[in-house]
Amino acid sequence: MPAPEPDPATPVFRPVAERGLLVDFAASFSDAAHQAVLRLDRALGDHPFPGLAETIPALVNLLVVFDPLVTDHVKVRAHLQRLLARTEAPPAPGRLHRIDVCYDGDDLAPDLTQVARQTGLSTEAVIERHLSATYEVRLYGFAPGYAYLGGVPPDLRLDRKPAPVRGVPAGSVMIAGPQCLVTTLTMPSGWWVIGRSPAQILTGDPGRPFLFDVGDRLRFHRVPRSALPGLGGGAAR
Amino acid sequence: MTRALLHIDFAGPHVSLQDGGRPGHMRFGVPASGPMDRLAFAAANLSLGNPADQAGIEVSASGLSLTCREGTVTLAIAGGGFIVQTGGQRLGSWIVLTLAEGDRLTLRPGPWGSWAYLAFAARIDAPPWLGSLSTHAASGMGGGAIVSGQNLVLSGAETRPGRHGPIPCPVMARPRHRLRCVPGPQDRFFAADVMQDLAKTVFQVSEAYDRMGTRLKGAALPPLNALGIPSEPILRGSVQVSGDGVPTVLMADHQTTGGYPKIATVLGCDLDAFAQCRPRDRVGFVPVTPDEALRIARAEHRRAQAYLAALASAGPGKPKAAAG
Incomplete structure (x- = not known):
């Protein structure tokens, strides 16, 4: 099973049961991958989709949890891809x-x-x-x-x-x-x-x-x- | 009289206050907690005419015994097949009744089930954390564990005799031994034959279970060179596999991130009834696609809502004090 290696420019979307998508930006830790996690997390904070429950940022991936009664993996993935396609300045460093x-x-x-x-x-x-x-x-x-x-x-x-x-x-x-x-x-x-x-x-x-x-x-x-x-x-x- | 006082004569380990939980804080390391069996918990509350998420007591298989020392309060019991006794009389295990001063209520493990719920026609006086009384077992944050010798103060206690009687226990509240799951999100760390074993193996619930998770016994599911994976987010229902190939289904008080690979994730709708399994019960995994998972989740939600809505409207007695 040849699986594509994720990288910060082309993340891999992995379904998590009926209510989540894990957006994977790398196989091992890098600052670039973690920055990509933070960028997508903030973009979702600014542009949530209907049915967004919560997000959990980790080292190289972001878990996006949604309400399966309101939306589905395909719609959520499309929303995330739209956010990822925007070329925005990197987020301001945190406090x-x-x-x-x-x-x-x-x-x-x-x-x-x-x-x-x-x-x-x-x-x-x-x-x-x-x-x-x-x-x-x-x-x-x-x-x-x-x-x-x-x-x-x-x-x-x-x-x-x-x-x-x-x-x-x-x-x-x-x-x-x-x-x-x-x-x-x-x-x-x-x-x-x-x-x-x-x-x-x-x-x-x-x-x-x-x-x-x-x-x-x-x-x-x-x-x-x-x-x-x-x-x-x-x-x- | 609006105050009632319950004295806890005996509470075994893992008995705690729970409400609907505190979702939305996983990014800060805080799982939602809440009842292990959310359906039974909601059934207890709705049978009383309460909101589905009002705080109550989660009783573990170690049992609970309490005496009403002051006041009178109607309460509902649901979840598992526990032995329920009051005044020397054995009652059905899913039931609404009223305790008056001097009455003693005892729950002991019965023919089936691991968790039972007590809901009250009253508010429980306890400190919330992050807006919820749910107890996070490992930290003790939230309303807290229920321990022997403790007094529990109830405010706004009411009697609702119109709600008295048995609560119907549906098949979906019985222990579930076939856990529908979506493979992944770290299934790439397992060989193809191990992924097949996941679907074919009959596992056993081990003695190692608590509010954080349930460890299973059975064929090992050895991960491939997964020691170096960066800590990743976890959901309730994640099936985490340790280095020696032992799977654990993570439950209400799960850690929010962790470095063990998650071979599959059990659908939320199957977790309540899975929580009612006991050590040595046999369980198996049924892999489904994400699309099938959505269809199953929506259908199960409709079934559960129909059952709960019937309970909520069943009692002829609406809360008596609420009118006045």
Whole structure:
């Protein structure tokens, strides 16, 4: 079965049951493919079709979910192709956020020493490199508010731990491979915890319940322990 | 009297508050949640004269026992074939009845089914999250789990004796063992003979099931070099295959993205009755084309709506307090 390889100029449309189309822009991650996902997502936000339920942007594809009582795969595909055919300027980069993080203490940054050892850097150099990058929200997944951030500098990229650790607290700033994450819930994780953030990604604000949208960028800003009032990061409940 | 107080004498694991769910937040990692069996849940509410999505209790196969400590309230029970008892008397498992102060109600697993629903002629006092009381099990966000010893406060409690009596349980609410699905969207990671095995294999529901998903046992469906696939979006009904070839049907509290290949996606209309299967039940997949999937979904929707509309209009008693 020769299947065409998708690329950002000629995406592949894959039906998902009776109620979705997955628009695939690449077989593996590239900035161009992710930009194409964001462009189509925004175009759909500006030009929705009757029966559009929701869209889920991911690394190289966009899932378009629709109401099968109102429309069908063929009509949705035609609408998406019309949007893709428009030559529009690339979307403006997403909002830039400043996210506070405290790197001090074995309770808040339990894996910092181990990350330093494995990368051959000093702990201060690990912190400096982590602070030097601009990160981009690539997709959400795993749990509510878990925003996967691309952009970890190459010399901080480590495989995840061999086994997950239980009870990683909400607000943990952790890295694995090219990705970074600020957790919103206390969950098990095999990622390397290098700090703690007071940022409320689940904001508790009904008007804007999540701090980031996919495509937003952020930079980390170092703060002392005193800047962590509730040692939070999770739900304001 | 408009307030009622229910004391939870016993609640097993996976008993929680649910309403119509919170669709529209998957891009932020939040699945819609809501009832595992949406048809039975709607049936319970509509039999009472409630909106179909009013918050109620989802009871797992571990059962529930509660006592009305204050007030009087009419409630409806639907979903599965549970053993329902009150005042030492065994009732039908799909039924509308009224609990008065001192009455105890018990639901235990019966001849069939995994999930039952309690809907109330009352509002449940609990904090919504993103506009919904549905509980997302892994995080506890939403109305929350129901636990032994807890008190549940009901506001605006009414008695609706005109609604009393059995609720008809249609064939479509019985456990479904043939799951109609559209292959993909990551079927390209499976060899042609494995795709044929998907349609031919008789799987068994395993003990590993919860609100996130149901793992199946049977022939392995090994993926081809799929370890490197970038995380992709997931829907309720996605059939995700782990590296060792074990399929899991993702359900109400599914993760919204993930890197395991999805060999097929089960139609939404088959998931409610699939949720009522029990461990060791046999299930099989029936691949259909996207066009067939649309026709099936629309026909099943019409059938379900006809059943639910009849329930909504059946009771001679409209909500009594609503008039005054």
